[in-house]
Amino acid sequence: MKWIISKNNQVISLNEIPVLGIDELRNEIIKQYKTDKRVVGFFGCAEYSNVRLYTILADDNKSELLISSVRFMAGEKSYPSITKDISAFQMFEREFYEEFGIEPVGHPWLKPVRYSKNRFDKTQKIENYPFFKMDGEEVHEVAVGPIHAGVIEPGHFRFMCNGEKVYHLEIQLGYQHRGTESLFENNNNFAPHLAESIAGDTVIGHAITYSNAVEALLNIKISDKAELIRVLALELERIAVHIGDLGAISNDIGYLMGNSVFGATRTLVINTLLSICGSRFGRGLIRVGGVAFDIDIELSEKISKTLDKVLKDVDKMTETMFSSASVLSRLEKTGTLSMEKAKMIGLVGIATRASGLSLDARADHSWGWYKKFSFDKEILESGDVFARTHIRYKEIKQSMNIIKELLNQIQDCKEDILLVKSKNQLLGNSMVVSMVEGWRGEAVHTALTNNEGQIFRYKIKDPSFNNWYGLALAVRNNGISDFPLCNKSFNLSYCGNDL
Amino acid sequence: MFDTLKSRIYQGDQAIPDIEKAVIDEKFRGLPLIDRQSCSNCNECIDVCPTNAINQDISIDMGKCIFCGDCERKCPNNAIKFTNFHKISSTSRESLIIDSNTTQESFESIAVKSTKEIKKLFGKSLKLRQVSAGGCNGCEMELNACSNVNFDMGRFGIDITASPRHADGLIITGPVMENMAKALEDAYLSVPDPKIIILTGTCAISGGVFQKSDVLKRDFLEKYKVDLYIPGCPVHPLTVINGILDFLK
Structure with a gap:
């Protein structure tokens, strides 16, 4: 059995959750995505010196949840990234990496998520976020935050612009991390x-x-x-x-x-x-x-x-x-x-x-x-x-x-x-x-x-x-002055992300 | 254009005419009052409180209280009663502790102590820079509501500025954690002197439901003097506006 089938609010025993090899789970996830499943949970859990990674996929047509897991032994510090094949995993894999230091090899932008207290690499500081850089004659960057002009929560936005047009927006969060x-x-x-x-x-x-x-x-x-x-x-x-x-x-x-x-x-x-x-x-x-x-x-x-x-x-x-x-x-x-x-x-x-x-x-x-x-x-x-x-x-x-x-x-x-x-x-x-x-x-x-x-x-x-990255994509090729409007149309939570 | 004008006329005047006399629905949980005579010392209120706001002598620390009302419901003798009195701000941390001797009048008489200097400096205009340091967006939304057409804080000369450089002080929300500690201090240092600090909401005053979190970093609040405490979870706009108005009187 590759998955145990559960439902919203249905209790299952931890013993019933299959433990697969990472390659096997990876292939299974890719297979399930072909039939319209999507990730709603992908997180690690310390188990003595090991780490157990739980994956929860939602089957929205059948109202079911598919649950499976992988056990990483103490020495196992990497696995082939799932994001390479399924972009929706990008935040989940970054979060898992930040907390446990098990690297999804081939992840396109393995950047910090929230600089959580339990991050594996305590030398990483929120002041030194590794932003993308863009070069070119007309190119300039606009940095906003963490404190914004209005009465809202803190977060940092870095716009890479050509004139007034946004090429790319990088959203750096974590300022609201409360150890929730x-x-x-x-x-x-x-x-x-x-x-x-x-x-x-x-x-x-x-x-x-x-x-x-x-x-x-x-x-x-x-x-x-x-x-x-x-x-x-x-x-x-x-x-x-x-x-x-x-x-x-x-x-x-x-x-x-x-x-x-x-x-x-x-x-x-x-x-x-x-x-x-x-x-x-x-x-x-x-x-x-x-x-x-x-x-x-x-x-x-x-x-x-x-x-x-x-x-x-x-x-x-x-x-x-x-x-x-x-x-x-x-x-x-x-x-x-x-x-x-x-x-x-x-x-x-x-x-x-x-x-x-x-x-x-x-x-x-x-x-x-x-x-x-x-x-x-x-x-x-x-x-x-x-x-x-x-x-x-x-x-x-x-x-x-x-x-x-x-x-x-x-x-x-x-x-x-x-x-x-x-x-x-x-x-x-x-x-x-x-x-x-x-x-x-x-x-x-x-x-x-x-x-x-x-x-x-x-x-x-x-x-x-899930949605912060959607905002980053939505503002591409828009005027930078339209950012507040785009932002408001999503109205996302900073502390909901930073936890 | 005509539609817009029609909407304007239909809406009429939405502002609360007299902010100082406004009363909130009786379900609202504001100033708690304690009836020590009815208390049977069962300590159920102490056990049920999620933020340890109730002390052994059954006094309630409004700086820690999240006004959830669980203690009021749990008490078998109705010894705790949350009134709808919303003017619960204070200039001193100690005054936020309510014991069985506290009445609405006694609290009002000691809570907000204004000074001539504050009145002279900010009495006619107070511009504040808001910093959320872990605020859940509850107090932030209520601070925004202070400036909406109902509460309209701007009519009293109180406004939120976009830059700390234009501000007379900070109005802080949230429990203040490691990742935001530096930005908060930077913002404070960017405000020109003389300046004030207002703490808004239980999280800012004591850490609230996050007081046991291992990422709190509240040394900023020990380093600099706090001028006004506005309790609530989240703060009610009327508590905020009246608290500041009393402070400027």
């Missing part, structure tokens, strides 16, 4: 609070991903009502961020009317989250075993009313905005990422759907309430800033419909308890993969437990980890 993964490991307490801080714009998304994983390991099932409230919060988060992004995109093209209106409309949505759980970002709501706050009839009517107004305002403003030629001329054909490239580099989330790929973990790897609900993914094809803007508008409307449906159903399970309390221990010697489609894309958490039932490895993959 290791804080989940060997921790005897549940850590939903930490999951809420993996990326502060995806509080609900990451908290649910974490809770789903832990609940699977505890072998508990949460109540229908808790499930409904989780999905409702996740969709509210999606609406809030998408509206905020429409405002930010407006701001970056100097369309201040859009910025003001979307900004005010977003306030209504996050204040709705506040009236549910006391936090504008949904902190404190998701807990292992369910949710900490209820939605009663009065509150659900309030939510419904607010969303009607929000929808009306968003409809009005978007219509006005999209009928303005000067807006469209800035959005259309700017920062285009083709479907081929998106697929090649393994782009996920809204960005990949804006480039024409059908990928949405809510439908492909559904969990909880999503299993009972079928919906069409929103897909656009042009792959430019306009598509990434328009898809947000479409997804806002889609999420509104989902929430309406949820509010209709929530009264049917009003007797349900909110939080299931369990004395169960985490299943020992096991692995679980948890995937949740947050507003940006799929968050993937993989938890591995030891014989004592303690999490000894917690791997987090934020969608930003």
